[in-house]
Amino acid sequence: MRITFNKDLSALNTFRMKVRAAAFAEYSGLEGLRAILSMPGLPRPLLHIGGGSNLLFSGDFKGTVLHSAVKGILFIDNGTPEVLARVGAGESFDGFCALAASKGLWGTENLSLIPGEAGAAAVQNIGAYGVEIKDVLESVEAYDTVSGEMVTLGCEDCRYAYRDSVFKNEAKGRYIILYVTFKLSRDYSPRLSYGHVEAAVREVCGSGTLTPMMVRDAIVGIRKTKLPAVEETGSAGSFFRNPFVSREQYEAIASRYEKVPHFINPDGTVKIPAAWLIEQCGLKGYSEGNAAVYHKQPLVIVNATGEATPDEILSLEQKVIDSVWNRFSIRLSPEVEHI
Ligand SMILES: Cc1cc2nc3c(=O)[nH]c(=O)nc-3n(C[C@H](O)[C@H](O)[C@H](O)COP(=O)(O)OP(=O)(O)OC[C@H]3O[C@@H](n4cnc5c(N)ncnc54)[C@H](O)[C@@H]3O)c2cc1C
Structure with missing residues (x-):
């Protein structure tokens, strides 16, 4: 078990957000985990992370970040x-x-x-x-x-x-x-x-x-x-989930566009790739400050310069959501977990 206070998390989230946690606790087995959980005075709340590749920190984390070193x-x-x-x-x-x-x-x-x-x-x-x-x-x-x-x-x-x-x-x-x-x-x-x-x-x-x-x-x-290599460009992979829409909504879109990629689900709803929707809004490769919609895959938002702040990523996220909503009346939801 290892506990560090005022921990720099920039190497522990693939978006490379420069944020800190009040404490960081790592355990390698059940005994260590139990010891951490029962430790008095450890800052709360607790947040368990893995490799931080699906997380977007919106600022410093006031509690304790837990991490597993359970191997084998x-x-x-x-x-x-x-x-x-x-x-x-x-x-x-x-x-x-x-x-x-x-x-x-x-x-x-x-x-x-x-x-x-x-x-x-x-x-x-x-x-x-x-x-x-x-x-x-x-x-x-x-x-x-x-x-x-x-x-x-x-x-x-x-x-x-x-x-x-x-x-x-x-x-x-x-x-x-x-x-x-x-x-x-x-x-x-x-x-x-x-x-x-x-x-x-x-x-x-x-x-x-x-x-x-x-x-x-x-x-x-x-x-x-x-996809961008996480060692080179900060991202959390696909930022948005692919939306499921009704058959009627899909048909309305298909009547306006020549070829709409889609997948019909067993329950009759239709999955439309979020990447296609974002690209139709002209946002592929679009950048704002240090954040960008990845030029090869618009489903990915990247920390383009390595200097992006959480606010810049959040602002670009909103821009994408609003653009897709205004054009298609589809509300994209993030796949990335916001902390
Ligand atoms: C370039 C890139 C490409 C990607 N491609 C894909 C893809 O093709 N498909 C896909 O599905 N995802 C993809 N992802 C997203 C991401 O890799 C996955 O979601 C991955 O499983 C996150 O793992 P992580 O260890 O980084 O978890 P984190 O992002 O740190 O955490 C994810 C969630 O798991 C919880 N958690 C972590 N460890 C534990 C634990 N031991 N016990 C309980 N809860 C825990 C956290 O609390 C959090 O809720 C991609 C990401 C990047 C950056």
Whole structure:
């Protein structure tokens, strides 16, 4: 367990906001976590972060930021095609994806290169290229701050939906995740049906049999051409959720524009990419001060110069929301969590 006061958080959020926390506490197991939670005088409120890649701090944080240093990746192989992997919440999620792919295990290769830690991946129901965490999650082991006990939640208990889970709603702040167990497969099971993934993978890998590592490499290649590298440009990835609209609203838009990219959901609503809506507003590459709408992917707001303040990001966020509302009567909501 390690506690630091007046902690600089600029290296702990991928937007690179220059903010501080009154205290920062890191633990490597249940005992350390319990000790932190029962420590008198630690500034409140508490905020658990992972890699800070989905957070926007709007200023200094007056309480204590908690961080998991729970490590370890244990593969449980029962000799069946299914292999379980129990991953410490503080492990890099992409590090785990790389390790699983190197062992020839299918399941997480499409999720390669998503920043952040394993614990947060289960909170966020991260998704990319047709796969979401819910498709590969077996269970979550978490400390329940209400009962003071460890609990194990199965995939259904986590109530996953698009970038959503019980951890972001009714149980917000209640569970601190220590381990996530994923179910992987030895059986040949590439998932290439999303968008242009198959074409992109085949372009890199040819027409033969694929390995998880081949798919991972192709996905990493695609992502590098589209998204800013967090080491170079501050961002939190997709800033906005893709909106779901009614069939009528979609048709009204489709009658005004030649080709509206869309996806019809099982419940009849229509998902329209927020990136397309933002681009139609002429905001792709638009900048205000030190903040910008990323020139290659308008769903991403970037700290373009490294000097952007929280206010500049928030002001650009509002500009995008207002522009899309004025043109399409669709209210974009942020995927990024505002602190
Ligand atoms: C360049 C870039 C690309 C991205 N691409 C994608 C993408 O393709 N798909 C996608 O889904 N996301 C993407 N993201 C968003 C982000 O990477 C994910 O949301 C990621 O899961 C956040 O992980 P983190 O460890 O940084 O968590 P943080 O942002 O620090 O925290 C996220 C949430 O998890 C909670 N949390 C963290 N750790 C724990 C824990 N141990 N127990 C309980 N709660 C916890 C926090 O309180 C917070 O609510 C991208 C981000 C960037 C910067």
